[in-house]
Amino acid sequence: MFLIRWLIACASVLYPVMGQAQPHTESQIKAAYVLNFAKFTDWPAKAPVAADASLAVCVIGNQETVAGFASIEGKAVQTREVRVRSNPPLAELSSCHVLYIDASERASVPGAFKVASSRPILTVSDAVGFVDAGGMLGLVMVDGRIRFDANRESAQAAGLRLRAQLLTLARTVR
Amino acid sequence: MRNQWRLRSCTLVVAATFVVWHTPVSGAEPASRSVADLSLEELMNIQVVSGSKKLQRIADSASAVFVITAEDIRRSGVTSIPEALRMAPGVEVARFGSNKWAVSIRGFNGRFANKLLVLMDGRTLYTPLFAGVQWELHDTVLEDIERIEVIRGPGAALWGANAVNGVINIITRHAKNTQGALLSAGAGSAERAFGAARFGGSIGEDGAYRVYAKGFARDRFPDAIGQEGRDDWNAGSVGFRIDRALSAGDDLLVQGQAFSGRVGERLVSGRLLPPFQVIEDIDQQNKGAHLLVRWEGGGRTRSATTLQGFVDHAEYHLGALVEKRQTLDLELQQRTPWGVAHDLVFGLGYRFSRDDIASIETIAIAPDKRNTHLWSAFVQDEWTLIPERVRLTLGARLEHNSYTGREIQPSARLLWTPSQTQSVWGSVARAVRTPSRAEADGRIRREVLPPLTATNPTPLPVELALTGGREFDSERLHAFEVGYRNQISARMSVDMTLFHNRYEGIRSFTMGATQLQLLAVPPHAIIPVPIGNAGSGRVRGVEVSAEVRPTDGWRLSGFLARQWLDFSGATGPDTQLEGSSPRHTVSLRSTTSLSRSVEFDLWLRHVDSLPAFSIPSYTSVDARLGWKINRNLDVALIGQNLLDKRRPEFVADFVGTATYQVPRGAYVKVDWKF
Numbered sequence: 001m002f003l004i005r006w007l008i009a010c011a012s013v014l015y016p017v018m019g020q021a022q023p024h025t026e027s028q029i030k031a032a033y034v035l036n037f038a039k040f041t042d043w044p045a046k047a048p049v050a051a052d053a054s055l056a057v058c059v060i061g062n063q064e065t066v067a068g069f070a071s072i073e074g075k076a077v078q079t080r081e082v083r084v085r086s087n088p089p090l091a092e093l094s095s096c097h098v099l100y101i102d103a104s105e106r107a108s109v110p111g112a113f114k115v116a117s118s119r120p121i122l123t124v125s126d127a128v129g130f131v132d133a134g135g136m137l138g139l140v141m142v143d144g145r146i147r148f149d150a151n152r153e154s155a156q157a158a159g160l161r162l163r164a165q166l167l168t169l170a171r172t173v174r
Numbered sequence: 175m176r177n178q179w180r181l182r183s184c185t186l187v188v189a190a191t192f193v194v195w196h197t198p199v200s201g202a203e204p205a206s207r208s209v210a211d212l213s214l215e216e217l218m219n220i221q222v223v224s225g226s227k228k229l230q231r232i233a234d235s236a237s238a239v240f241v242i243t244a245e246d247i248r249r250s251g252v253t254s255i256p257e258a259l260r261m262a263p264g265v266e267v268a269r270f271g272s273n274k275w276a277v278s279i280r281g282f283n284g285r286f287a288n289k290l291l292v293l294m295d296g297r298t299l300y301t302p303l304f305a306g307v308q309w310e311l312h313d314t315v316l317e318d319i320e321r322i323e324v325i326r327g328p329g330a331a332l333w334g335a336n337a338v339n340g341v342i343n344i345i346t347r348h349a350k351n352t353q354g355a356l357l358s359a360g361a362g363s364a365e366r367a368f369g370a371a372r373f374g375g376s377i378g379e380d381g382a383y384r385v386y387a388k389g390f391a392r393d394r395f396p397d398a399i400g401q402e403g404r405d406d407w408n409a410g411s412v413g414f415r416i417d418r419a420l421s422a423g424d425d426l427l428v429q430g431q432a433f434s435g436r437v438g439e440r441l442v443s444g445r446l447l448p449p450f451q452v453i454e455d456i457d458q459q460n461k462g463a464h465l466l467v468r469w470e471g472g473g474r475t476r477s478a479t480t481l482q483g484f485v486d487h488a489e490y491h492l493g494a495l496v497e498k499r500q501t502l503d504l505e506l507q508q509r510t511p512w513g514v515a516h517d518l519v520f521g522l523g524y525r526f527s528r529d530d531i532a533s534i535e536t537i538a539i540a541p542d543k544r545n546t547h548l549w550s551a552f553v554q555d556e557w558t559l560i561p562e563r564v565r566l567t568l569g570a571r572l573e574h575n576s577y578t579g580r581e582i583q584p585s586a587r588l589l590w591t592p593s594q595t596q597s598v599w600g601s602v603a604r605a606v607r608t609p610s611r612a613e614a615d616g617r618i619r620r621e622v623l624p625p626l627t628a629t630n631p632t633p634l635p636v637e638l639a640l641t642g643g644r645e646f647d648s649e650r651l652h653a654f655e656v657g658y659r660n661q662i663s664a665r666m667s668v669d670m671t672l673f674h675n676r677y678e679g680i681r682s683f684t685m686g687a688t689q690l691q692l693l694a695v696p697p698h699a700i701i702p703v704p705i706g707n708a709g710s711g712r713v714r715g716v717e718v719s720a721e722v723r724p725t726d727g728w729r730l731s732g733f734l735a736r737q738w739l740d741f742s743g744a745t746g747p748d749t750q751l752e753g754s755s756p757r758h759t760v761s762l763r764s765t766t767s768l769s770r771s772v773e774f775d776l777w778l779r780h781v782d783s784l785p786a787f788s789i790p791s792y793t794s795v796d797a798r799l800g801w802k803i804n805r806n807l808d809v810a811l812i813g814q815n816l817l818d819k820r821r822p823e824f825v826a827d828f829v830g831t832a833t834y835q836v837p838r839g840a841y842v843k844v845d846w847k848f
Contacts, residue, residue: 033217036214133379145220146217
């Protein structure tokens with residue numbers, strides 16, 4: 001009874017706080033990171049351009065990861081619209097602008113690197129040691145928060161430029 | 175009294191909500207923004223926890239969660255796990271000797287506090303001997319702790335009996351994040367000398383390891399009149415952790431540690447012969463080791479399987495009193511989505527504990543050997559009622575233990591996220607605290623009243639004996655909580671919780687009929703004080719914590735915890751339940767970066783008096799000055815308890831361990847990474 005009376009007493013105060021509700025998953029947070037990464041990356045002129053001038057974000061991961069990335073579908077990156085492609089066959093990776101590999105799928109990292117290497121594809125993963133292994137941006141859990149490491153050398157080798165706004169926020173840059 | 179409280183607490187929250195809602199803050203987000211619209215800075219500020227046995231944003235958890243980060247630990251200057259816990263709201267930490275702590279959440283504090291579950295990397299630190307934690311036995315390299323998650327309120331539906339008033343999860347860093355060498359050493363007054371060495375490397379492409387050793391010597395604390403105590407403390411530990419990524423997205427964790435310690439203790443015990451009370455200085459010797467293996471399997475689906483097992487051996491010698499205990503624990507956990515709206519987690523567990531206890535005259539456990547088995551099964555469903563807005567979590571745990579048999583512990587939690595940055599939650603839960611070995615089989619000589627004195631006019635010495643019994647049943651809790659969180663801006667957040675805990679069957683001790691032991695040598699009388707479940711009561715409270723970052727280099731965080739305790743029917747040593755927990759606790763921490771290489775941190779705490787022990791309220795200030803000499807070398811000067819020469823925080827309960835006071839202290843620490 002105590003609790004119910006309490007809730008009634010306080011509900012009226014909390015009511016105006018209502019708005020659009022959005023509890024979200026870790027995958028959504030990671031997808032939001034990927035969206036921000038794309039905003040602060042410059043692709044070279046020779047990068048493939050899709051017919052509708054969209055930005056292809058390819059995701060290799062489980063259902064939860066794919067569901068999380070649905071939240072950035074259609075978002076704008078500079079003048080381009082994001083198109084998320086989930087678990088594309090390796091052979092089609094060359095048309096991706098961003099490639100996200102979930103830690104649960106890190107077994108596919110070497111295969112994906114073979115296709116992605118020397119192509120202007122921004123590679124991102126939350127797999128441990130991803131940046132050390134040649135990945136460009138790695139999401140890491142530090143002190144209960146998600147942070148990221150950057151590998152500028154890998155990005156440069158692929159013809160990508162990571163802007164300073166991005167690099168200054170990275171935990172480590174190599 | 176009750177109505178008055180409701181009015182007051184509600185006014186408080188209403189007022190606080192009003193302030194939060196109407197404070198104009200630049201950068202406050204319109205409610206319609208989704209997470210995809212957050213900036214990098216905002217994303218970096220989101221805290222995630224594993225409180226629900228899976229990773230989750232704090233704002234999305236329907237319970238009172240607080241996270242102590244590695245940075246918090248470093249900048250607070252604390253040197254042990256219980257001291258670090260003082261940073262969390264609702265946690266009561268009191269020290270009454272260099273090696274003795276009383277730690278609890280939301281009331282019931284004591285050296286043998288029994289309503290708290292503490293885990294380190296998934297291994298329970300609880301001893302079935304008294305259903306609590308022997309804090310002097312558990313340590314690790316503090317620099318290797320990634321975070322400590324403190325979950326107030328019952329976690330029993332997920333974590334099992336003993337997670338009555340809260341769960342503390344100590345999580346150490348992944349071995350990949352502790353590569354290279356670290357040498358850390360320091361010296362000072364209370365912290366006489368301490369040192370830790372850790373080295374981390376890689377195993378092939380997918381694996382990493384670290385090995386470490388740690389040791390310390392802590393000084394004796396003073397007694398009430400400033401004389402040096404007998405509680406010096408020397409201990410050391412060595413350990414390792416291996417993390418390895420297996421093929422197919424599986425992870426393997428192997429972790430082990432061995433420790434040994436010498437803990438000075440002064441024991442006051444009753445004797446049946448003159449002088450009827452003796453004071454002995456005994457060194458408590460302890461040692462132990464554990465090995466833990468955890469396998470986590472993922473896959474292409476949302477489901478995941480975790481399999482964990484650990485073995486633990488611990489020995490505790492207090493003179494002739496010896497406890498040896500072996501534990502085997504196995505746990506299987508499966509997470510499976512069920513339709514679009516349900517996320518199911520379920521698991522099975524088994525724990526075997528075997529002990530061998532050598533009793534002494536004043537503390538006796540019979541029989542001396544006992545094996546206990548604990549079987550458990552839990553299921554939890556996270557049910558999305560309104561997508562991205564309202565979520566209901568229903569869970570229950572069924573356990574079978576060797577003392578009381580079957581116990582069921584259900585919980586229901588509702589989370590409402592009115593906007594991206596705010597959440598409101600409420601929960602109802604039932605939890606039980608199952609009997610401990612000492613409560614079932616123990617006998618403690620509380621004191622001996624000498625003959626022909628005011629308290630005992632008879633010609634025989636009278637022994638007061640607390641006696642356990644198999645009929646002692648579980649203590650039961652029904653808990654109600656509501657909470658509100660608001661990430662007001664990237665620089666400011668608040669978190670509020672109200673709780674109402676109702677307890678039944680609380681442990682009680684009632685004076686029995688005097689028994690004459692005329693044929694015994696020496697002849698004496700016994701007043702047995704048998705254990706029972708006659709107590710009941712309630713604890714209500716409010717906890718408010720907030721964090722503000724006025725500038726990039728300055729962070730202020732603080733909390734206020736206020737509780738109202740009300741118990742009845744408990745007599746004997748537990749009569750004091752109302753007066754042995756502070757009614758209010760306040761903490762304010764400030765961390766500042768004065769320049770790129772100099773840090774200055776202050777921590778102010780105020781803890782209310784404990785009338786049960788005539789301990790006055792106290793205010794304490796800790797300060798830290800840190801200097802980053804270069805990338806690899808850090809030096810810090812830390813001052814602790816600067817306002818008092820010494821102060822009492824608690825007293826020993828049940829066992830007549832001498833109580834000491836916490837002195838002012840200072841130490842220097844050097845960290846070298848290479």
